[in-house]
Amino acid sequence: MSAMSSNWDRRSILRAAAGLSAAGALTACGGNNGRSGGAGSGTNLTQFFHAYGEAGTEQAIKKYAKAYDKANVTTQWITSADFESKLFATLLTDSAPDLFEFHPQIQMIKSGQVADLTDIIEPVKSEFNPADIKSHTVDGKIYGVRMIDDPQFFFYRKSMLEKAKVEVPTSLDELMEAAAKLTTGKVKGLYLGDDLHSVIDTMIWSAGADHLDEKNQIAYHTPGVIEGIKKMRKLFTSGDLLLGAPTASWDPSSLNQGLCAIQFCGMWAMPAIQAALGDDWGVFPFPKTIDSGKPSVYNGGWSMFVNAKSENVEAAKAYVKWLWIDQKEYQEDWATSYGFHIPPRTSLAQTATKLKSGNAAEGVKLFNEFGHFDNIGWTQAMRTSLEDVFANAVRKDMDPEKALDKADEAVDRELKKLFG
Amino acid sequence: MSTTETRELARPAAAKASPAKPRRALRGSPTVNFWLFTGPFLIGLTVFVYAPILWSLYLSFFEARFTVTPDKFVGLENYTYMLTNDDFVGSLVTFTAFAAFIVPTTWALSLGLALLVNRLRFMRAFFRSVFFLPTACSYVAASLIWKMSIFSGVRFGLMNTVLDWFGIDNIAWLVDPNPPWYWVVIVSARLWLQSGFYMILFIAALQNIPGELYEAAAIDGAKPGWQTFRYITLPQLRATSTAVVLLLLVAAYQAFDEFYNLLSKTTWGRPPLVELYYKALGESQDYGAGSAGAVVLTVLICAVTLLQGRFMGFGRGEESK
Incomplete structure (x- = not known):
């Protein structure tokens, strides 16, 4: 109110300030495309990575980018919980990254979001793990370069199992019993994450089922899977699961800090677990869900893709080729110097000495023996449908049959749109 | 009115200072x-609010998957899909129930705080600031504090530690939906974040009530306390109350941040916006169906707001005073 009686100078300053800040806000929106510009030889490339948990990973990715002299590569390091949504949303805009890491999913190919990389992979195709080539191929074209394979399985504390006189579980029933016996006042038997989503895939495979069959029709809706869901429900309500832990299940901290005796995690966590627990740990695959099932391991991982709508498709492809096909030294550094990952290139996998002994060697064995790779036809929306099944029928008490019917509806809608 | 007054005061001053500059006069024009x-x-409003709303409306009639510039017209198919979708309709119902609970609760708590703070003889400014401070806290930050430290599911979470003193077992507050403890977390976070702001609105309104009214009431024999509150204070707060209820209602339907952060990957406790995000806008990238849902939600919020305005007389505040 005092402004009413004040002189013009103050008002014009205020006005100018308001105008300036508005203009500033508007220009800031246009300029926020993550590119630093300036240095380098003209071409600017942006890449998206999800935030790896291991120390040094971000620096490593930036170090590789800096070593490349044909383009100026900027990295965006995105919190892993937000990665998918941020990536998908940004791909629709002008500030989309030129290249990004993700998993092979067919909707990105059908909608023309990722570029065909066949010409850069073809010459070295035979060097890659055939499963990694297959999971990136649609109609004979290869759309992504696998950087790392990440098998996921259970990690357990040897001493805790010995103390409770528990053998390494070979079936889901035994796992449930083990979880009960291992639960004490301060330690919970088992940690699968709060939502249990990380074991959906392996639970299905270990029940002798699959996500989709060869004709791209639903293959997960089987009596075995229903039995598995019922067992998971029993496990969830048993009080033997660690729930509401401070870190997610991809982070080994819960196991390392003694909050649980067994945790579902990935090969990447091995160096951190080794550092925290010494030799007091071992690994085992997801045990058979039903008697007729088989143990399974999820061979996840990350691949590089090139944004087909980028203005610099060729430059981005050249960078992918340079780093993830030609620079073997960096590839090995990336796969084994931070977290442990299996290099998808057979020659590298064979020479990676860190993966040759102890639990790491056991992890590689599980990967080869029980591993299942991504099915490129299984998309993010379909993933979400099965996550809803776990939410509804494991964490809530909806009838599994009904929950799966609901998922069928959503998955069929997707399948129809993708495959007709 | 105040602008006219300002101009009359200011113009001669400006003219005196620099009579030769016509630009000044131009700038002075209303x-x-x-x-x-x-x-x-x-x-800003046009670019960031109206344009997206119109674009959404356009998208809702198209099959827009993995694109926001679609070309396949599908008519009302997206609307049929969303309105026959149990989860989306369910979330609308849940959140009408949620709004019916949280709006009166927040209203009562803010009014209560305002009355208490207004009564204080000393340290009034201090308490006013203390209660108002949470408003400055981001919903995301508050959610993380609630999730990681106060209502953490492990034995060393704050609430579980307290329960442990009484020999009660750990509760996985946010993970296990049965019993639905997650509402305790959400409601407490929301009350903490919101009440302070509405308290300030109520304090302002309370200070606007003329003292003579209370004196007159006292002379007429009104007992201090409930009777005075019921027949003097509350009617005098009518305009503010209406505004507060309106704002709270809109906020309840727009709830997103704390639900998204506290309840990750559930199928329950999803406000309509979170439901839309998971169903269509986030990872599924079905922008047609998502926009249809957003349009339905917008229409619903407008309808509820208008109805409530009619019912409680928003905008007629001056006459009803």
């Missing part, structure tokens, strides 16, 4: 002033 002040906001 039209230019109007656009200078509202322009930036109008531009």
Whole structure:
């Protein structure tokens, strides 16, 4: 109110300030495309990575980018919980990254979001793990370069199992019993994450089922899977699961800090677990869900893709080729110097000495023996449908049959749109 | 009215200072002033609010998957899909129930705080600030504190530690939906975040009630306490109450941040916006169906707001005073 009686100078300053800040806000929106510009030889490339948990990973990715002299590569390091949504949303805009890491999913190919990389992979195709080539191929074209394979399985504390006189579980029933016996006042038997989503895939495979069959029709809706869901429900309500832990299940901290005796995690966590627990740990695959099932391991991982709508498709492809096909030294550094990952290139996998002994060697064995790779036809929306099944029928008490019917509806809608 | 007054006061002063500059006079014109002040906001509103709303409306009639520039017209198919979708309709119902609970609760708590703080004889400014401070806290930050430290599911979470003193077992507050403890977390976070702001609105309104009214009431024999509150204070707060309820209602339907952060990957406790995000806008990238849902939600919020305005007389505040 005092402004009413004040002189013009103050008002014009205020006005100018308001105008300036508005203009500033508007220009800031246009300029926020993550590119630093300036240095380098003209071409600017942006890449998206999800935030790896291991120390040094971000620096490593930036170090590789800096070593490349044909383009100026900027990295965006995105919190892993937000990665998918941020990536998908940004791909629709002008500030989309030129290249990004993700998993092979067919909707990105059908909608023309990722570029065909066949010409850069073809010459070295035979060097890659055939499963990694297959999971990136649609109609004979290869759309992504696998950087790392990440098998996921259970990690357990040897001493805790010995103390409770528990053998390494070979079936889901035994796992449930083990979880009960291992639960004490301060330690919970088992940690699968709060939502249990990380074991959906392996639970299905270990029940002798699959996500989709060869004709791209639903293959997960089987009596075995229903039995598995019922067992998971029993496990969830048993009080033997660690729930509401401070870190997610991809982070080994819960196991390392003694909050649980067994945790579902990935090969990447091995160096951190080794550092925290010494030799007091071992690994085992997801045990058979039903008697007729088989143990399974999820061979996840990350691949590089090139944004087909980028203005610099060729430059981005050249960078992918340079780093993830030609620079073997960096590839090995990336796969084994931070977290442990299996290099998808057979020659590298064979020479990676860190993966040759102890639990790491056991992890590689599980990967080869029980591993299942991504099915490129299984998309993010379909993933979400099965996550809803776990939410509804494991964490809530909806009838599994009904929950799966609901998922069928959503998955069929997707399948129809993708495959007709 | 105040602008006219200002101009009359200011113009002679400006003329005296620099009579030779016509630019000054131009800047002093009310039209230019109007656009200078509202322009930036109008531009922002158009670019960031109205344009997206219209674009959404357009998208809702198309099959827009993995694109926001679709070409396949599908008519009302997206609307049929969303309105026959149990989860989306369910979330609308849940959140009408949620709004019916949280709006009166927040209203009562803010009013209660306002009455208490207004009564204070000393340290009033201190308590006013203390209760108002949470408003400055981001919903995301508050959610993380609630999730990681106060209502963490492990034995060393704050609430579980307290329960442990009484020999009660750990509760996985946010993970296990049965019993639905997650509402305790959400409601407490929301109350903590919101009450302070509405308290300030109520304090302002309370201070606006003329003291003579209370004196007159006392002379007429009204007992202090409930009777005075019921027949003097509450009716005098009518305009503010209406505004507060309106704001709370809109906020309840727009709830997103704390639900998204506290309840990750559930199928329950999803406000309509979170439901839309998971169903269509986030990872599924089905922008047609998502936009249809957003349009339905917008229409619903407008309808509820208008109805409530009619019912409680928003905008007629001056006469009803």
